[in-house]
Amino acid sequence: MTKFQFPESIRSRPVYGTLEPRPGKAHLMIADAEGAEALLDLATREARLFAQGHIIYIPKTTGETYTQRLRDLGPAQFHVGPTYEASVPRIRRVLSDAHMGLQVYLAGTEGLMGQAQNEAMQAGIPHSAIQTEHRGSVARRMQCVHCKGITEDVVTDPFVCSHCGLNLFVRDHYSRRLAAFQGVCIDAEDPGNLPDPVELYT
Amino acid sequence: MTIQFNTETFRDDYSFRNSDWAIKRFPFPFHEDSYMYSVNMEQHRGGPDGSVYEKRFDVDEHYVSEMQDRAIVLADDPLRCQSLPHMTLAGWDTLELIMVSKSEDYPDLFELHRDGNRWRWINKPMGIDHTFTFLDETTLPCGPLEYITRQAQGDYAVLDQRGDMLYMDAGMVTTQADWSLDFDIGMDFFEWHAPVPLAHEMGIFKRALKFLLNIQQGAPARRLNWTMTVNPLLDTSPENYHKWGIQKTSLTPENVGAKQHLRVELQTFYRLPRSNALLFPIRCYLIAFQDLVSIPKWGRRLHRVVRDLPDELATYKGFIANRPLMLDYLGRHDDGLPTSPGVWPDLDSEPPLQTQNDARSR
Amino acid sequence: MSAAPQKARAGAEKIDVIVSAVVPLNELVTRFEFTRADDKAFPPFSAGAHTVVEMRDGDRLRLNPYSLMSDPADSSLYAISVRRDDAGRGGSLFMHRSVKVGDRMKISYPVNLFPLDLRGRKHVFLAGGIGITPFMAMIAHLERMGGAWELHYACRNEALGTYVDQLTSRYPNKVHVYFDDRNQAIALEDLLDGQPLGTHVYVCGPKGMIDWVHATAAAHGWPDENVHSEEFLAPQPGKPFEVRLCRSDITIQVGESESLLEAMERCGVDAPFLCRGGACGQCETDVIEADGTFVHRDHWLDDEDHTSGKKIMPCVSRFVGKSLVLDR
Numbered sequence: 001m002t003k004f005q006f007p008e009s010i011r012s013r014p015v016y017g018t019l020e021p022r023p024g025k026a027h028l029m030i031a032d033a034e035g036a037e038a039l040l041d042l043a044t045r046e047a048r049l050f051a052q053g054h055i056i057y058i059p060k061t062t063g064e065t066y067t068q069r070l071r072d073l074g075p076a077q078f079h080v081g082p083t084y085e086a087s088v089p090r091i092r093r094v095l096s097d098a099h100m101g102l103q104v105y106l107a108g109t110e111g112l113m114g115q116a117q118n119e120a121m122q123a124g125i126p127h128s129a130i131q132t133e134h135r136g137s138v139a140r141r142m143q144c145v146h147c148k149g150i151t152e153d154v155v156t157d158p159f160v161c162s163h164c165g166l167n168l169f170v171r172d173h174y175s176r177r178l179a180a181f182q183g184v185c186i187d188a189e190d191p192g193n194l195p196d197p198v199e200l201y202t
Numbered sequence: 203m204t205i206q207f208n209t210e211t212f213r214d215d216y217s218f219r220n221s222d223w224a225i226k227r228f229p230f231p232f233h234e235d236s237y238m239y240s241v242n243m244e245q246h247r248g249g250p251d252g253s254v255y256e257k258r259f260d261v262d263e264h265y266v267s268e269m270q271d272r273a274i275v276l277a278d279d280p281l282r283c284q285s286l287p288h289m290t291l292a293g294w295d296t297l298e299l300i301m302v303s304k305s306e307d308y309p310d311l312f313e314l315h316r317d318g319n320r321w322r323w324i325n326k327p328m329g330i331d332h333t334f335t336f337l338d339e340t341t342l343p344c345g346p347l348e349y350i351t352r353q354a355q356g357d358y359a360v361l362d363q364r365g366d367m368l369y370m371d372a373g374m375v376t377t378q379a380d381w382s383l384d385f386d387i388g389m390d391f392f393e394w395h396a397p398v399p400l401a402h403e404m405g406i407f408k409r410a411l412k413f414l415l416n417i418q419q420g421a422p423a424r425r426l427n428w429t430m431t432v433n434p435l436l437d438t439s440p441e442n443y444h445k446w447g448i449q450k451t452s453l454t455p456e457n458v459g460a461k462q463h464l465r466v467e468l469q470t471f472y473r474l475p476r477s478n479a480l481l482f483p484i485r486c487y488l489i490a491f492q493d494l495v496s497i498p499k500w501g502r503r504l505h506r507v508v509r510d511l512p513d514e515l516a517t518y519k520g521f522i523a524n525r526p527l528m529l530d531y532l533g534r535h536d537d538g539l540p541t542s543p544g545v546w547p548d549l550d551s552e553p554p555l556q557t558q559n560d561a562r563s564r
Numbered sequence: 565m566s567a568a569p570q571k572a573r574a575g576a577e578k579i580d581v582i583v584s585a586v587v588p589l590n591e592l593v594t595r596f597e598f599t600r601a602d603d604k605a606f607p608p609f610s611a612g613a614h615t616v617v618e619m620r621d622g623d624r625l626r627l628n629p630y631s632l633m634s635d636p637a638d639s640s641l642y643a644i645s646v647r648r649d650d651a652g653r654g655g656s657l658f659m660h661r662s663v664k665v666g667d668r669m670k671i672s673y674p675v676n677l678f679p680l681d682l683r684g685r686k687h688v689f690l691a692g693g694i695g696i697t698p699f700m701a702m703i704a705h706l707e708r709m710g711g712a713w714e715l716h717y718a719c720r721n722e723a724l725g726t727y728v729d730q731l732t733s734r735y736p737n738k739v740h741v742y743f744d745d746r747n748q749a750i751a752l753e754d755l756l757d758g759q760p761l762g763t764h765v766y767v768c769g770p771k772g773m774i775d776w777v778h779a780t781a782a783a784h785g786w787p788d789e790n791v792h793s794e795e796f797l798a799p800q801p802g803k804p805f806e807v808r809l810c811r812s813d814i815t816i817q818v819g820e821s822e823s824l825l826e827a828m829e830r831c832g833v834d835a836p837f838l839c840r841g842g843a844c845g846q847c848e849t850d851v852i853e854a855d856g857t858f859v860h861r862d863h864w865l866d867d868e869d870h871t872s873g874k875k876i877m878p879c880v881s882r883f884v885g886k887s888l889v890l891d892r
Binding site for chain 1: 281382384385386387388389392393394395396397402440441442443444445446447448450451523
Binding site for chain 2: 576577607608609610613636673674675676679681682683709789838844845846
């Protein structure tokens with residue numbers, strides 16, 4: 001499956017890479033949906049690090065497509081979670097028990113990577129040391145700058161805030177702390193005058 | 203020094219007014235008839251007597267009312283003041299800097315009495331007389347940054363310096379030109395400036411960062427930034443944009459002189475001693491067009507700057523739609539005469555506006 | 565925008581001081597304590613900061629950076645500890661031989677290129693020899709403000725173990741000392757193993773020790789951001805060379821044992837500087853023309869700048885060749 005090419009953008013917009021094996025005492029891998037493919041690709045480059053690996057995987061709509069193949073990589077710990085939110089307590093516990101020398105690998109949607117990255121940062125790992133690789137959906141987590149609510153899985157611009165109902169346009173300005181892009185009212189100066197929603201990246 | 207403090211509002215009925223004194227000392231930012239970005243830094247080491255540059259933290263007639271407006275903003279949205287946990291020491295550095303500077307620069311208005319770490323701070327304009335223990339948060343009603351910036355005009359960003367980079371890790375932001383502290387907190391220098399058009403390609407931010415990383419204790423710096431605001435509204439935050447944005451459409455040829463304001467930020471940069479962080483005060487000054495053009499040179503120059511500004515900048519600064527209206531008004535205050543270099547009013551040497559009649563009678 | 569924008573003076577602001585104590589600690593290291601000449605309090609500083617001390621040695625002006633080792637919260641004095649280097653350029657010799665109690669000197673405001681990362685959950689200090697000095701201030705700060713730390717201190721031998729007694733008696737559980745002459749060495753890999761997430765390591769000592777710590781930590785999966793080091797690069801001597809300074813409109817000779825920056829200063833050029841050790845970028849100078857090879861010794865310019873031949877850091881770098889013209 002080909003990887004999505006994000007268009008070049010402003011400095012605060014995250015840029016994702018390709019997972020590569022790095023020296024470390026332990027390896028924590030968190031992925032959702034097609035992000036599993038990035039982990040499988042990583043294994044073809046260095047299968048041995050999975051012996052000290054802990055995989056937390058959220059299949060989403062991919063169901064069983066990847067689960068067994070990930071299990072077959074032989075990670076020291078393997079957990080399949082139904083949603084990211086349900087996995088958070090486990091992720092926090094793993095990070096609080098962890099020591100320096102832990103390598104973190106994140107793969108899949110921007111929303112998953114952003115939130116998991118934030119957990120790792122809270123635990124004391126600098127964001128530049130956390131690897132990310134995008135796979136799958138390009139839907140965004142958007143924070144409404146007005147009500148502070150986060151709308152998940154946004155795929156059009158403009159969109160409606162799922163909390164306060166304002167019409168928001170999609171900015172590329174991104175906050176690691178919130179793991180979300182910024183949404184700003186689009187019709188403040190001309191209420192009701194909205195362009196037709198367009199799919200992101202068209 | 204006696205200052206008459208105004209009772210005025212920066213919202214609703216907008217009773218804000220600049221006195222003649224405030225108009226003459228306004229920090230006009232344009233030293234020539236056009237504008238482009240530059241790293242226009244200079245030392246913050248005094249200025250002409252009575253100017254906004256003279257004191258470390260300038261106090262003017264708007265002080266008390268601005269602090270009241272800040273209190274309203276914070277009651278409405280406490281997220282406008284945030285401090286990541288490691289920035290408390292920088293907050294104390296900031297409190298010390300502002301208290302020491304103001305008590306030395308305005309002894310009639312502020313007093314600071316220190317006995318070891320037992321400090322007594324008296325703020326006469328705001329009626330505050332408070333004794334507390336320096337470095338002990340439990341003796342203040344709130345964190346040190348919030349405590350002192352509720353008593354100091356302008357916004358304050360506190361930047362942690364780590365690994366040749368600056369991080370916006372704390373701030374009090376209630377008079378901002380359209381950016382969100384809650385969203386930007388934690389970002390690095392290039393990231394929080396990401397939305398600014400053109401400047402990155404020009405290498406402006408790379409040079410500015412190098413300069414800021416090397417600001418040392420005892421050697422603060424300053425620069426000016428500017429934008430436009432309809433109505434003397436201080437809280438032009440993205441958070442409330444869905445409420446105030448509509449005001450931009452209320453300009454008419456009759457009211458543009460009174461409602462359209464030039465908004466100038468006097469930005470200063472201080473190295474903080476104990477935390478090694480960088481304090482970045484952003485002091486906002488507003489002036490209505492009709493007051494600005496009472497200084498002939500400024501009227502001429504502002505017309506030319508606004509007329510020739512690239513579209514991207516006018517868009518980013520939020521006035522592209524109102525530009526034609528602004529130019530109609532400003533054009534009537536530009537007689538085409540040359541203007542002296544520099545920002546000062548030069549009332550002695552710059553002639554008053556020449557009308558058509560003057561031209562014909564020559 | 566001011567009527568007469570002031571050009572920033574080179575270097576950090578200065579403080580007039582009086583030497584209040586000269587305390588030899590062992591055969592190589594002496595502590596110098598300063599009080600302010602105007603009796604005011606010293607500015608507070610952040611642990612890890614250094615001051616640049618001005619030394620008038622006859623007609624030669626020396627400027628050397630030394631870590632502030634005093635408690636940052638003690639505003640009554642500043643203290644530095646200087647290791648005598650008989651083979652050096654003379655600054656430490658001057659301090660040891662010529663500076664006495666009561667002397668008036670000028671030192672700069674503190675400048676910090678080696679700060680603590682205040683987000684750190686734990687701070688591990690690795691000191692080699694005189695590299696102990698910045699950690700004295702850091703330890704004082706963390707003890708006062710509350711913060712987890714431990715020190716691993718490598719010394720040549722007990723006689724030259726500067727402050728070892730003071731540290732081990734005050735903090736017996738947090739200070740570990742290793743004497744070279746007893747074949748004791750820091751077990752770095754063991755030390756790094758098992759540190760909690762959010763631990764930061766700081767190393768101050770000879771270049772070899774610094775490189776070893778960075779390399780070992782990286783090999784064990786530590787992010788670069790968690791490993792901090794400070795090494796004061798003293799300008800290395802080299803063949804004399806001639807430089808044309810465009811803006812000053814003079815041609816100067818850089819002597820064997822003076823840096824390009826020092827030569828410019830000697831000739832009355834007000835060149836910007838700050839750390840004088842190749843790390844801060846303040847003295848960065850544009851090259852207008854060059855026919856020869858650059859000897860870059862700084863940590864500031866990137867590889868591209870080094871190979872471009874368009875920039876040089878005069879505080880530590882040199883030039884070998886036919887001609888060099890600088891924009892200064």
